[in-house]
Amino acid sequence: MKRFRALGKTIFSSHPMNLLLGSLLAMVISMTGLAAHAAGGELSKEDQACLSCHDKADQVKKLENGEVLSLSISTKAYVESMHNGTSCEDCHSNIEAKTHSKEKKSIASKRDFSLSMRETCRDCHKKKFTQYDDSVHAALIKAGSKKAPLCSDCHNPHTVLSAKIISPIADTPCAKCHEDIFKAYAKDVHGLERVAKGKSAPLCANCHQAHDVKAASLGSGVKDACISCHKNASELHKDWLPNTDRHFEAISCPACHAPDAQRRVNLRLYDGVEKHQVSEKTGVPQFDRLTVAADAKNMGLDEMALLSLLKEFNRDGAGGKTVLRGRLEVRSGVEAHQLSEKSKALKDCNVCHQAGATPFQSVTLTIAGPDGRPLRHGVQAGVLTSIASVDSVRGFYAIGSTRIKLLDILLVLVVVGALGVPIGHMTVKRLFKGVREKLEAERLAAAQGAGKTAPMAQRRHGDEASK
Ligand code: HEC
Ligand code: HEC
Ligand code: HEC
Ligand code: HEC
Ligand code: HEC
Ligand code: HEC
Ligand code: HEC
Ligand code: HEC
Ligand code: HEC
Numbered sequence: 001m002k003r004f005r006a007l008g009k010t011i012f013s014s015h016p017m018n019l020l021l022g023s024l025l026a027m028v029i030s031m032t033g034l035a036a037h038a039a040g041g042e043l044s045k046e047d048q049a050c051l052s053c054h055d056k057a058d059q060v061k062k063l064e065n066g067e068v069l070s071l072s073i074s075t076k077a078y079v080e081s082m083h084n085g086t087s088c089e090d091c092h093s094n095i096e097a098k099t100h101s102k103e104k105k106s107i108a109s110k111r112d113f114s115l116s117m118r119e120t121c122r123d124c125h126k127k128k129f130t131q132y133d134d135s136v137h138a139a140l141i142k143a144g145s146k147k148a149p150l151c152s153d154c155h156n157p158h159t160v161l162s163a164k165i166i167s168p169i170a171d172t173p174c175a176k177c178h179e180d181i182f183k184a185y186a187k188d189v190h191g192l193e194r195v196a197k198g199k200s201a202p203l204c205a206n207c208h209q210a211h212d213v214k215a216a217s218l219g220s221g222v223k224d225a226c227i228s229c230h231k232n233a234s235e236l237h238k239d240w241l242p243n244t245d246r247h248f249e250a251i252s253c254p255a256c257h258a259p260d261a262q263r264r265v266n267l268r269l270y271d272g273v274e275k276h277q278v279s280e281k282t283g284v285p286q287f288d289r290l291t292v293a294a295d296a297k298n299m300g301l302d303e304m305a306l307l308s309l310l311k312e313f314n315r316d317g318a319g320g321k322t323v324l325r326g327r328l329e330v331r332s333g334v335e336a337h338q339l340s341e342k343s344k345a346l347k348d349c350n351v352c353h354q355a356g357a358t359p360f361q362s363v364t365l366t367i368a369g370p371d372g373r374p375l376r377h378g379v380q381a382g383v384l385t386s387i388a389s390v391d392s393v394r395g396f397y398a399i400g401s402t403r404i405k406l407l408d409i410l411l412v413l414v415v416v417g418a419l420g421v422p423i424g425h426m427t428v429k430r431l432f433k434g435v436r437e438k439l440e441a442e443r444l445a446a447a448q449g450a451g452k453t454a455p456m457a458q459r460r461h462g463d464e465a466s467k
Pocket of ligand 5 (some may be wrong): 190206217
């Protein structure tokens with residue numbers, strides 16, 4: 001039909017009167033098309049022939065693994081689907097209409113059958129296919145997953161309707177595989193809003209994409225999606241949250257907006273030069289080997305283990321390229337989908353900014369695995385407040401009494417260092433560099449205008465004096 005409409009436009013495009021005629025012609029053509037399709041009579045002879053056998057209930061084929069493949073295709077649903085303009089042969093060119101019913105082709109399993117058909121969509125939907133090829137789901141399939149979705153897991157090719165139609169949220173294809181997350185989402189602020197008001201509130205694909213789905217914690221894709229709808233989020237938080245941008249960077253949105261969630265600190269391996277998370281996409285996997293070696297007793301990495309691990313990652317002349325970047329996040333995927341209305345969001349500074357704050361008692365180290373999903377290893381909570389890890393965790397600890405105490409200790413050490421006493425295996429210079437960098441960052445942050453950094457400023461003077 002589209003083609004006909006385009007044809008009408010090209011023939012009559014030069015004059016307004018002709019344009020009108022053109023659209024009239026297009027309308028007539030498309031209406032006859034519609035009528036024919038609606039009756040099912042206009043399906044090609046070949047298609048009708050296929051359906052004469054396949055539009056029967058209870059048509060099945062037993063597969064080698066014992067599964068039963070339904071062979072029934074509803075003519076009615078097909079004619080009403082977005083694919084009513086394509087013919088069976090477009091996608092089933094390998095089927096010999098006359099003979100295949102007697103051939104008894106052997107098919108190992110439903111999954112095998114789907115995999116054998118997976119390339120069919122590529123010709124007509126190149127763009128979606130390319131996006132999908134780059135997704136976590138496609139990576140999982142390449143790695144042999146039997147559960148990750150192909151196009152046909154999310155779209156039945158014989159019944160597919162327009163994506164513009166608003167269906168009940170439970171019909172989203174994501175729900176059948178991510179059931180627990182769907183249940184949480186359905187009860188959270190967006191799920192409820194979606195049911196009440198329709199499309200303005202997000203469904204899975206609005207935050208994660210439908211085709212180019214990436215691991216949720218990788219990069220800033222999901223956060224960018226939040227901000228694409230909540231455009232003034234940063235402004236609205238600035239009223240009460242100093243250094244809003246720093247907080248948005250260091251805390252995932254659900255960590256404050258899922259009020260009942262448990263939280264943790266995630267130390268991500270980060271490429272400080274290329275500015276992205278380190279991943280194991282290329283080369284020999286190192287993460288599991290190195291973390292297990294560094295944590296023989298499986299008690300969680302301590303600060304020295306973390307330091308030597310970083311050194312390993314910076315071998316081969318990488319020179320400090322790999323750093324750690326802390327982020328406060330919720331502990332489980334389900335909790336990321338329990339967002340509440342704003343009045344329940346976390347506003348109390350003390351939940352994070354006091355000595356021994358709960359969210360800082362659970363710490364993990366992650367690298368992005370080959371498909372982008374994080375590989376994890378436990379880290380001892382003491383690492384965040386340990387002097388030895390100032391360099392590696394770049395001061396990712398809450399301000400408040402913890403930080404001030406730590407800075408006090410550092411100052412003492414710097415003075416001691418000046419007397420020439422080496423501390424552990426770290427040189428004073430190194431320690432000092434950590435402090436300098438940290439304070440520099442603080443100076444910058446303070447220069448950006450926000451609140452409570454006055455005590456830091458005093459200490460900075462102290463440091464400079466001892467240089
Ligand atoms: C005479 C009835 C008949 C007609 C006509 C027919 N089919 Fe079939 N079809 C069958 C039967 C029976 C099977 C199961 C064959 C088996 O056990 O391997 C089947 C299997 C299939 C399968 C399952 C997978 C496979 O590769 O075997 C597909 C797909 C299929 N048909 C598509 C079509 C298409 C497309 C047409 C029209 C071009 C068509 N059929 C015409 C009877 C028919
Ligand atoms: C847009 C592409 C497309 C069109 C058009 C199409 N099919 Fe299919 N068909 C597929 C794909 C892909 C599969 C495999 C589905 C899966 O992975 O389970 C399939 C599977 C089948 C099967 C096996 C049973 C099943 O549902 O998996 C039959 C039978 C079949 N098609 C018949 C037909 C007939 C008859 C027509 C025309 C009326 C038709 N198909 C039109 C793509 C198409
Ligand atoms: C022969 C070409 C052809 C093939 C092959 C094909 N499609 Fe389509 N598809 C179309 C056309 C034409 C439409 C109608 C709407 C349009 O122009 O996008 C459509 C529409 C769709 C839509 C609905 C789009 C919307 O606007 O909401 C989906 C989803 C879809 N196809 C999925 C698939 C999948 C999955 C496969 C592979 C199993 C596939 N298609 C294979 C031609 C094709
Ligand atoms: C994980 C589920 C999932 C997979 C896999 C998937 N899709 Fe989709 N697709 C969706 C959802 C959800 C929508 C509607 C929402 C949207 O477009 O954001 C959609 C929309 C579409 C549309 C209509 C888009 C539009 O904007 O009009 C087409 C065409 C399509 N998909 C084709 C494909 C093809 C081809 C593949 C395989 C390469 C594929 N899809 C794989 C979930 C999926
Ligand atoms: C309002 C945006 C939003 C919506 C809607 C949404 N998600 Fe998420 N999703 C997130 C956020 C945020 C995370 C956590 C990302 C992070 O770690 O920073 C996440 C994480 C995930 C994860 C990874 C979980 C894990 O174990 O780490 C999956 C899988 C997921 N979502 C699937 C879904 C599905 C399926 C739906 C629909 C039922 C959905 N999401 C709806 C925002 C959303
Ligand atoms: C056919 C089953 C299936 C469907 C349908 C499906 N997924 Fe997945 N998805 C998986 C599997 C399996 C994994 C890997 C295991 C895991 O991480 O949960 C995965 C992983 C993911 C991840 C990465 C998890 C992480 O740790 O970051 C995200 C995000 C995701 N899916 C989102 C979606 C969205 C959004 C949809 C719908 C548009 C969807 N999925 C539909 C099976 C599916
Ligand atoms: C430190 C905790 C915290 C973080 C991090 C945070 N928020 Fe908030 N947010 C709040 C609190 C508390 C409120 C309620 C403020 C009020 O009522 O004055 C709020 C309000 C909101 C509102 C409602 C604004 C309005 O006034 O209508 C939106 C939308 C929102 N946040 C989105 C986000 C997004 C998106 C992110 C991540 C980029 C995020 N928030 C990160 C604590 C946080
Ligand atoms: C597709 C657009 C869209 C996306 C994407 C989106 N939201 Fe929303 N969000 C809405 C709508 C619509 C509402 C309900 C109306 C309102 O209160 O603004 C809402 C409500 C909220 C509320 C409750 C506000 C209140 O007034 O109580 C919070 C908090 C929130 N969203 C946070 C987020 C976070 C965090 C993300 C990303 C993980 C996100 N949103 C992604 C559209 C979106
Ligand atoms: C959910 C936990 C959380 C809450 C709630 C929170 N913060 Fe933060 N805050 C952090 C984290 C994490 C950082 C980043 C620390 C780092 O990078 O060392 C931070 C950084 C800061 C900084 C900047 C320090 C620097 O190094 O630049 C200031 C100032 C600050 N917070 C003040 C506040 C105030 C005031 C409130 C209450 C209105 C508040 N925060 C609420 C976790 C939180």
